[in-house]
Amino acid sequence: MTRSDKNTTDTELETLFAAARSAPPPVPDALMSQILADAQRMQPIQPATGGFVSWLRALGGGPGVGGLVFATCVGFWIGVAPPANLPDLAGQLLNLQSSTDIDDSDLTGFGWDIEEG
Amino acid sequence: MNMHAGNTEPDTEAELLARYAAGDPAAARLLAAQVTPRMFAHALRVLGDQAEAEDVTQDAMMRLWSIAPEWRTGEAKVSTWLYRVVANLCIDRLRKRGGVPLEDIAEPADPAPSAVQGMQQATRLDALQAALNSLPDRQRQAVVLRHIDGLGNPQIAEVLEIGVEAVESLTARGKRALKTALEGRKDALGFEDDTI
Numbered sequence: 092m093t094r095s096d097k098n099t100t101d102t103e104l105e106t107l108f109a110a111a112r113s114a115p116p117p118v119p120d121a122l123m124s125q126i127l128a129d130a131q132r133m134q135p136i137q138p139a140t141g142g143f144v145s146w147l148r149a150l151g152g153g154p155g156v157g158g159l160v161f162a163t164c165v166g167f168w169i170g171v172a173p174p175a176n177l178p179d180l181a182g183q184l185l186n187l188q189s190s191t192d193i194d195d196s197d198l199t200g201f202g203w204d205i206e207e208g
Numbered sequence: 209m210n211m212h213a214g215n216t217e218p219d220t221e222a223e224l225l226a227r228y229a230a231g232d233p234a235a236a237r238l239l240a241a242q243v244t245p246r247m248f249a250h251a252l253r254v255l256g257d258q259a260e261a262e263d264v265t266q267d268a269m270m271r272l273w274s275i276a277p278e279w280r281t282g283e284a285k286v287s288t289w290l291y292r293v294v295a296n297l298c299i300d301r302l303r304k305r306g307g308v309p310l311e312d313i314a315e316p317a318d319p320a321p322s323a324v325q326g327m328q329q330a331t332r333l334d335a336l337q338a339a340l341n342s343l344p345d346r347q348r349q350a351v352v353l354r355h356i357d358g359l360g361n362p363q364i365a366e367v368l369e370i371g372v373e374a375v376e377s378l379t380a381r382g383k384r385a386l387k388t389a390l391e392g393r394k395d396a397l398g399f400e401d402d403t404i
Contacts, residue, residue, distance in 0.1 A: 099386075099387045099390040099391070099393075099394055099397075103397070104386060104387060104390075105355075106332070107332050107333075107335070107336040107390075107397070108336075108356055110329050110332045110333055110336070111253070111333060111336055111356045112356055112358065114329065114333065115245060115249045116248065116252050117245075118244050118245050118248050118265075119262065122244075122248070122262045123240065123241075123244060125266055126266055126269045127237060127240060129266070129269065129270050129273060130228070130240065130269070130273050131233070131236065133270070133273040133274060134228065134231060134233070134236065134273070135229055135276070
């Protein structure tokens with residue numbers, strides 16, 4: 092056998108490359124898990140986890156919703172038991188207060204429309 | 209378009225990266241599944257060490273997640289950028305090894321014996337890895353990128369940040385050095401059994 096017979100040819104080298112291409116090393120499960128854990132930890136924006144969370148965020152989060160609840164309760168209480176110096180709006184709405192008569196005789200009296208022409 | 213079987217369309221990778229930056233939890237899983245095997249395989253072939261290849265791959269992927277919000281689609285391909293990061297991390301590791309004898313570097317584990325068609329293919333993979341380990345760092349990277357990862361010379365030039373002519377020179381010298389390293393092992397590798 093000559094020396095050239097013992098040397099690797101281009102074709103044989105390509106056979107080795109093809110063997111490497113056809114059998115890529117499998118990625119260890121632990122490595123892939125770690126990569127995905129890194130990705131989750133480093134993700135810049137966390138998506139909303141549900142409709143309620145999105146609704147809460149649109150209202151300004153916890154402080155915003157707290158303010159809304161407080162204002163609603165105060166308004167309801169004022170409506171039910173108004174302070175003494177405020178008009179009784181609930182009574183007016185329920186027609187419990189007598190109406191005030193307005194004297195408009197001057198506006199409808201004879202001669203007013205004549206003077207206006 | 210690169211015809212390597214494991215490659216994906218660069219635009220798809222950029223789109224997945226943009227979706228990841230926008231908060232899509234599924235995008236990271238899809239993108240990692242597409243690029244991680246290629247980066248890990250490259251690191252393993254260049255470093256010849258399983259644990260170091262895993263470290264480099266994880267480090268490179270962390271850098272990808274980190275840069276995702278600032279990524280500008282169209283300026284670079286995600287896989288090319290990742291190959292460059294992996295290549296630089298590998299060079300750092302190889303330089304830190306310094307005078308560590310090649311024989312002290314652990315051989316990588318044989319990938320899935322059932323998938324490599326028996327002992328002969330495992331022997332060939334081991335012989336190729338041993339020969340790759342004997343090459344100078346840059347020649348090894350260029351040969352792996354060209355002949356195993358299947359990249360074109362212009363893309364390799366981007367990865368290694370050198371000219372295309374320098375890539376051609378590196379791969380040519382690398383192949384010659386591989387042949388020298390494999391000298392005398394022809395019989396053991398069983399080439400006469402092949403029908404090519």
